[in-house]
Amino acid sequence: MKFKIKRQDLINSVNTVEKAVSIKSTINILEGIYIEAKNNEVTFIGNNLELCIICKIPAQVDLEGSLVVKANLFSSAVKKLPDFDEDVFIEIDENSNISLSCGNAKFNFSTASADEFPKPSISYENVKTLKIKENILKSMIRQTMYAVAQNDIKPYLSGLYFNLENKILDIVGCDSYRLAIRSEEVDSENISFILPGKTAKELCAVLGESEDEVYIKLSDKNAFIELNNCILITRLIDGNYLNYKSIAENESKLSIITETKSILDSVDRAALITSEATKAYIILDIENDYVFINCETVFGKVNDKLSVNMVGEPIKIAFNPRYLLEAFKNIDSQEIKIEFAGPRNPISIKPIEGKNFNSIVVPVKF
């Protein structure tokens, strides 16, 4: 194997496929990056058996071949290459060591045989395709991912739900205590699937801010997510998702409008004394155009009040402050509207303009 590749292409590819490499695995080969040079194209693959990422980059291939190199060393070496030269020369010697040269710097590492590496099979038979702009997909995942369950006995809650109906795509995260829905118009046919939470997180890290199209191709069991030169392959989560639309519908008896930063700061102050206390909650007492925020734990007491624009009946309601904070932090809007249906009913937090985000939070008993 022998090829020449642009330094920046190499860095980008390794950064991307590395996200699917196992850091510690009982199967040693999964800690490696697969590299194949063929037909003036170099393929990099990381595969932890949950998620597989493939990047293909044009390169000047002088000798075809393939190998697996230890990901952590190779990736660190790639990032430390001298930045005054833009070409990197990679080749394998008679002892199966890979050498990586750029400028005056040269790294040599041992390699493993490419035969052992689990290469994914890609089959686009009977796939349905969802097409969406990269920056929009990134923001939709970012705004809903926080609500995905970390540990839940219901497997479907550990994933991010994609539901496309009548040209509206909803992406939904939920963990029994809160629910986040982000919606966008998308010109594809109806489709729905549950992407594993971990995959969603890595996908969000791989996605950039461009308006390039991302193609999500779905078979029964797997998603093949194509962007630029890369494909992410992941299993899908089986099962039906919950009926999130009915949860999001709630009769409103009170709505308040407030600056996102003000209420975020106030709840954050109250949360100070709850962080180490178990089952601590904060109480919102809303009346006369004020939200009174009160919290009391073994660590002390915090009181705050916030002037708001209020329409409806007064209410007194309690929350786990962390759930409110995460909802507020994920709204990209200077002002928000919060709707209350009663002290035992979930609240709905929305940006003041647009209908594309809704964050539902369940109150606690007090």
Add this chain to the structure above:
Amino acid sequence: MKFKIKRQDLINSVNTVEKAVSIKSTINILEGIYIEAKNNEVTFIGNNLELCIICKIPAQVDLEGSLVVKANLFSSAVKKLPDFDEDVFIEIDENSNISLSCGNAKFNFSTASADEFPKPSISYENVKTLKIKENILKSMIRQTMYAVAQNDIKPYLSGLYFNLENKILDIVGCDSYRLAIRSEEVDSENISFILPGKTAKELCAVLGESEDEVYIKLSDKNAFIELNNCILITRLIDGNYLNYKSIAENESKLSIITETKSILDSVDRAALITSEATKAYIILDIENDYVFINCETVFGKVNDKLSVNMVGEPIKIAFNPRYLLEAFKNIDSQEIKIEFAGPRNPISIKPIEGKNFNSIVVPVKF
């Protein structure tokens, strides 16, 4: 106790004294901040028995008094105060709880009695004084602290040595493998002392970039470091420091001049494969206006070369790369001069201009 204080003064004082508060101590009171209001001045003290920091701030005192408050909660509360109001009202209620009000936000915490808190005694009898500008002292400590021994059986090596002779102050850090000396002209009388490494680190964090004068007042056992409204009190380390000047003198057989960033990057690349290997070293082979950098461990091989300006005999010499990297990182100069006396002799790394910094590194056998 009842007083009004500027929010920013409160934040600065708490940030500063907090650096001397024990995070976990068997003596509970040492996890607290002592607060005393008296004569329109508020005093904050943190004291972990190694280092004590006192800040005095003007305030409108309505009722005198003193107490101790848990540092972590109080400090977090102070940092979370609303930023639209600049006054903070602090008072103690009949249950000995402290309340902290700013804008609409109000925190309440329990307190402990001020009587239990170990207040330091300050005596300026028979002290010698060293006067130096804040920004200069900060840069001198920053540039030498890295070389102070972390774990050494010789107690004096765990401190930073201050030696003022004939209007030249040397600050020296040393750990048997390397030595850093930073010098400045200072208009004070001859003096020398060893400041504990931990104190030096906290002092560096407290010091700002102003040209205000810092007064270091020295008794036999203690240093009292006065800057602005604060005093740091620390014990000094007993014993004589080593004769650093003789170590720094070495006959030069070869000198090279190179860009700091280039050699730093090259050594950093070679160090990649040494981080997890034990007793790994890199070899510098200097000849024909090139430094050839070679490293080989079980993890692989790295080779690099660097064009330099060289005067003297060729040399082949090996180092622990970490010691070279830390020396290079602490030189504030685009170009450096490295002097070699032989493959077994320490090298000297200096900025190309000025004589105010010298970093000595001992080579390893190979």
